[in-house]
Amino acid sequence: MTAASDRVVDRLREQILGGEYAPGERLGEVELAEKLGVSRTPVRDALRRLSAEGLVDITTNKGARVVEYLRADLEHIFQIRAHVEGLAARAAATAASAADIDRLEHIATALREHSEAGRLNEVYRLNAEYHSTLNNLAGSSVVTATVGQLIHASVLLRTLHAFDDAARRRSVNHHLEIVAALRARDGDWAEAVMHAHLLSARASLLGPRRVQAPAYGDPADTPEEPE
Amino acid sequence: MTAASDRVVDRLREQILGGEYAPGERLGEVELAEKLGVSRTPVRDALRRLSAEGLVDITTNKGARVVEYLRADLEHIFQIRAHVEGLAARAAATAASAADIDRLEHIATALREHSEAGRLNEVYRLNAEYHSTLNNLAGSSVVTATVGQLIHASVLLRTLHAFDDAARRRSVNHHLEIVAALRARDGDWAEAVMHAHLLSARASLLGPRRVQAPAYGDPADTPEEPE
DNA sequence: CGTTCGTTAGTTGTGTACATTTAATCGACC
DNA sequence: GGTCGATTAAATGTACACAACTAACGAACG
Numbered sequence: 001m002t003a004a005s006d007r008v009v010d011r012l013r014e015q016i017l018g019g020e021y022a023p024g025e026r027l028g029e030v031e032l033a034e035k036l037g038v039s040r041t042p043v044r045d046a047l048r049r050l051s052a053e054g055l056v057d058i059t060t061n062k063g064a065r066v067v068e069y070l071r072a073d074l075e076h077i078f079q080i081r082a083h084v085e086g087l088a089a090r091a092a093a094t095a096a097s098a099a100d101i102d103r104l105e106h107i108a109t110a111l112r113e114h115s116e117a118g119r120l121n122e123v124y125r126l127n128a129e130y131h132s133t134l135n136n137l138a139g140s141s142v143v144t145a146t147v148g149q150l151i152h153a154s155v156l157l158r159t160l161h162a163f164d165d166a167a168r169r170r171s172v173n174h175h176l177e178i179v180a181a182l183r184a185r186d187g188d189w190a191e192a193v194m195h196a197h198l199l200s201a202r203a204s205l206l207g208p209r210r211v212q213a214p215a216y217g218d219p220a221d222t223p224e225e226p227e
Numbered sequence: 228m229t230a231a232s233d234r235v236v237d238r239l240r241e242q243i244l245g246g247e248y249a250p251g252e253r254l255g256e257v258e259l260a261e262k263l264g265v266s267r268t269p270v271r272d273a274l275r276r277l278s279a280e281g282l283v284d285i286t287t288n289k290g291a292r293v294v295e296y297l298r299a300d301l302e303h304i305f306q307i308r309a310h311v312e313g314l315a316a317r318a319a320a321t322a323a324s325a326a327d328i329d330r331l332e333h334i335a336t337a338l339r340e341h342s343e344a345g346r347l348n349e350v351y352r353l354n355a356e357y358h359s360t361l362n363n364l365a366g367s368s369v370v371t372a373t374v375g376q377l378i379h380a381s382v383l384l385r386t387l388h389a390f391d392d393a394a395r396r397r398s399v400n401h402h403l404e405i406v407a408a409l410r411a412r413d414g415d416w417a418e419a420v421m422h423a424h425l426l427s428a429r430a431s432l433l434g435p436r437r438v439q440a441p442a443y444g445d446p447a448d449t450p451e452e453p454e
Numbered sequence: 455c456g457t458t459c460g461t462t463a464g465t466t467g468t469g470t471a472c473a474t475t476t477a478a479t480c481g482a483c484c
Numbered sequence: 485g486g487t488c489g490a491t492t493a494a495a496t497g498t499a500c501a502c503a504a505c506t507a508a509c510g511a512a513c514g
Contacts, residue, residue: 006287029466039499045275052279061466061505076367083310140303146373256496266469288475288496
């Protein structure tokens, strides 16, 4: 809320997403308070807020831990993102101004350069910025808030598995293709590419899906299949 | 977290969803603390947690208020729910046990009776239970958590506009039809009905959509249109 | 030797006092 | 008479002290 609590939230979020705290690691209030030079009160506030963002799990009388997502959870997250961000891309195709699209293209181009240079930290940062920018273009705070949480969870993945070269190129191309679809004011196209983009990311990060898995949404249920 | 804080959260949630606090109404910490017989600390905790659930807005140094959703936000919420709960219904068609489906049918039947008798409070409660039960059948805590927030926002609507008789009958029939689709193990069918169910609820609650609205997802982008 | 119960250290939950910020009211000046 | 500014009251943010709970260690008994 106030500057102290805000700073604690920002710092902890950065550290968790940066991998300085491993999934499942305990986050003691007193330890954090000493380390950050504040009292327990703003630390408690910050942990509650991060719990709201889905980054930590809090159990009564047992404290806070960094969240651990199951493989199935992560599959569902990308499934949902594919649909919701697909809708956002469709909306952006009609709502975005030329300047908005320029801005998005700028991010996508920078993303390609950093990707080819192998600067992964920049890639992760710009990728998050690209998606959040696009979701905002849908003009819906609900979309931004809903997907924001899911994106955080997705980012926690990055320590698990890195994209191979082919997947990285696919991802870069998707970002650029979506910009093209927006310029063409083609909502169908934009939604379809975004859908594919997130399902391909899921495949790259999680590997082949187990067919006998309790399927939440089949790969075959893609919304847009005009042809 | 502890019993006191939990009780405050439950009570405030009930009061907010029950309409005892109007959207936009201020929630003072001291006032609530006195009224509930606890100190400010658990009240603050509770307000932070309700903020996480999307029921209150907290601004630094300015306190907590009951959330106010814009009409556009609510349209987006139902749009997202249509997709995500549609996916959940599809997954449930393969994952649900016969006992699960029986339980769901029991809820749907009770819902029909209460609806015909005009007991709206029971209708709202059972409707929330039906959706949350079905989403849980998808076996994904992510779906449950994501949609849970959106459902809360939807419930806040109920003071705005009541279903007319035709809409109420449609809603009841949808719930029963989804049960039938689950029994048939037909994921496509279940998803399609759920999608229609939520878009029809949106229409009933929000009235006709303004065509020139910055469209986030067109009515025409329904995923399942086999015929 | 294993199990169980009690004690103890550490952690989280709660209450309260103090600091800081916000907003409104009153007064003075233009 | 109106507007700008300062003072004051009330709210939230922070810190610290105490209470309650958890879990781990150790001892005693079977």
